[in-house]
Amino acid sequence: MIHVEHVTKRYPGARGAVVALPPTSLDVRRGELLCVAGESGAGKSTLLGVIGLLTTPDAGTVVLDGRDCTAMSNRQRDELRSELVGIVPQLPRLFPELSALRNVELARRTPDRVATERLLAHVGLADRVDHAARTLSGGEQQRLSLARAIVNGPPVVLADEPTSGLDDRNAEVVGTLLARLAADGAAVVVASHDARMRAHATRTLELTVRSAA
Ligand SMILES: Nc1ncnc2c1ncn2[C@@H]1O[C@H](COP(=O)(O)OP(=O)(O)OP(=O)(O)O)[C@@H](O)[C@H]1O
Numbered sequence: 001m002i003h004v005e006h007v008t009k010r011y012p013g014a015r016g017a018v019v020a021l022p023p024t025s026l027d028v029r030r031g032e033l034l035c036v037a038g039e040s041g042a043g044k045s046t047l048l049g050v051i052g053l054l055t056t057p058d059a060g061t062v063v064l065d066g067r068d069c070t071a072m073s074n075r076q077r078d079e080l081r082s083e084l085v086g087i088v089p090q091l092p093r094l095f096p097e098l099s100a101l102r103n104v105e106l107a108r109r110t111p112d113r114v115a116t117e118r119l120l121a122h123v124g125l126a127d128r129v130d131h132a133a134r135t136l137s138g139g140e141q142q143r144l145s146l147a148r149a150i151v152n153g154p155p156v157v158l159a160d161e162p163t164s165g166l167d168d169r170n171a172e173v174v175g176t177l178l179a180r181l182a183a184d185g186a187a188v189v190v191a192s193h194d195a196r197m198r199a200h201a202t203r204t205l206e207l208t209v210r211s212a213a
């Protein structure tokens with residue numbers, strides 16, 4: 001489902017280039033949950049951005065569901081992303097004034113209030129359905145962000161530190177949910193150094209910090 005070959009990303013910096021992502025290759029099939037680990041700055045978020053077609057790598061190839069994204073226009077990337085990929089960003093991007101329910105309903109292809117309430121209950125937000133997103137705690141916003149990302153059942157799920165703000169019980173809820181999405185046929189990639197998340201992974205990839213050569 002996900003095929004990544006020799007992708008790299010650098011950013012120019014005042015003291016020379018910053019290696020955001022060292023040469024990286026990976027394959028993730030449906031049914032797998034890959035945990036991308038590595039210390040802060042190792043390139044975990046950059047890698048998720050590259051897989052999710054938000055960041056164009058300097059070199060290398062990204063193929064999603066058999067479609068080579070290398071030469072695609074921005075519009076083609078946007079279309080493919082909305083067709084295939086659900087992304088849980090490191091910092092939730094929600095509509096702050098809208099309710100939890102509306103935040104998810106807006107992302108849903110065909111509105112279904114009952115199904116959205118069920119999904120919110122599934123991530124532990126049953127009694128926050130009508131609360132404005134800005135009034136939710138950090139961990140609640142994270143779980144709302146996850147619900148939003150998976151509402152259309154995307155075959156590729158990318159989650160950036162989805163358990164970082166969560167207590168053990170809710171980290172378990174999120175880990176189990178992501179593992180379940182994989183078991184049900186999605187290709188899931190999670191950036192996390194959280195052992196509680198890693199416990200749910202079928203595989204782990206360790207990124208290491210590099211300085212520019
Ligand atoms: N847009 C950018 N411009 C310049 N440098 C960037 C940019 N994005 C990332 N970097 C740099 O690339 C490196 C990797 O960043 P990235 O966010 O992928 O790390 P990470 O592994 O997700 O870290 P964390 O665990 O802190 O979230 C960092 O050193 C960062 O400063």
Ligand SMILES: [Mg+2]
Nearest residue numbers: 044045090160
């Ligand atoms: Mg990150």
